[in-house]
Amino acid sequence: MNRIRPPRPLVLKNWQILWMMRLFPPLLFNRIRLEYLTPDLMHCRVRIAHSFLNRNLQGSIFGGTLFSALDPFLPVMLWQIFARKGQKLEAWLKKAEIDYLKPSSTRMKIDFKLEETDLQEAELALAGLGKFEKWLPAEVVDQNGLVCVRARLLVYLRTYKGHSANF
Numbered sequence: 001m002n003r004i005r006p007p008r009p010l011v012l013k014n015w016q017i018l019w020m021m022r023l024f025p026p027l028l029f030n031r032i033r034l035e036y037l038t039p040d041l042m043h044c045r046v047r048i049a050h051s052f053l054n055r056n057l058q059g060s061i062f063g064g065t066l067f068s069a070l071d072p073f074l075p076v077m078l079w080q081i082f083a084r085k086g087q088k089l090e091a092w093l094k095k096a097e098i099d100y101l102k103p104s105s106t107r108m109k110i111d112f113k114l115e116e117t118d119l120q121e122a123e124l125a126l127a128g129l130g131k132f133e134k135w136l137p138a139e140v141v142d143q144n145g146l147v148c149v150r151a152r153l154l155v156y157l158r159t160y161k162g163h164s165a166n167f
Contacts, residue, residue, distance in 0.1 A: 009083035009160075014039060017080060021072070030054050030065045034073070041077045041084075041114075048108040048140070060103030066149050070096060070138055073112050074155050081119065087126070087159070094133065094156040098149060106143040122157060131158040 012020070014037050021027060021034040031049035038044070046069055048054070054065040071093050079091035118134065125132035133156050140149035 009086065009088040011083045012080055014041075017041075017076065021076070024072075026068055027072075030062075030068050032065070032069045035109075037077075041081050042116075043111065043113045044073055044077060046073060046110045046112070048110075050105060050107055058103065059105050061105075061108065063098075063100055066100070066108070066140055067096065067098060069108070069110055069140070070098070070149075070151050070153060073110075074114070074136055074138075074153055075157075077112065077114060078122065078155060078157055081114075082122070082126075082157070089126070089157050090160055091155070091157045093153055095154040097152040099151070100149055102146065102148050104140075104142040104146075104148040108140050108142055108148065110138055110140050112138060126157065126159060131156070133157075 018034055018037055027033070031051040031054050033047050033049070034044060035047050036043075036045040048061060048065060048069050050061060054061050056062050075091040075093055079089055082089050114136075118136070121134065122132040133154060135152045135154050138151045138153055139147050140151070142148050
């Protein structure tokens with residue numbers, strides 16, 4: 001008798017996440033690098049190098065590069081935290097509100113941090129509704145410690161429903 005098993009989540013090791021994100025072409029060519037990821041996936045640090053590949057005519061970093069650096073990391077962190085708990089989820093950034101406060105001509109960094117309450121809220125929502133949305137803050141800081149970009153990121157998670165073959 002064939003039993004249908006529920007899909008197992010793809011669980012990645014931290015070094016796999018680091019290298020996957022470092023070699024992902026939209027990040028690589030924008031000179032965006034995931035530098036640090038805690039073992040529990042609750043904090044990561046992203047660096048944006050100032051390079052001819054991401055510099056605009058005024059010499060500052062393109063706004064699109066800054067958005068690219070804000071886009072994937074929180075959803076990937078949450079996706080893998082829940083995968084390690086045995087839950088198969090789909091995760092993505094649903095919306096972003098970005099305030100570009102000042103141009104920067106230096107290296108930039110972003111520290112993404114999750115709180116335990118974020119995970120608890122997500123667990124409750126996923127168990128009840130099968131989906132979770134939450135606005136999370138992020139700041140892009142230049143090498144002088146000045147905040148150049150302040151963002152609110154709407155992270156969306158839902159239980160994996162599979163995909164049909166009909167596109």
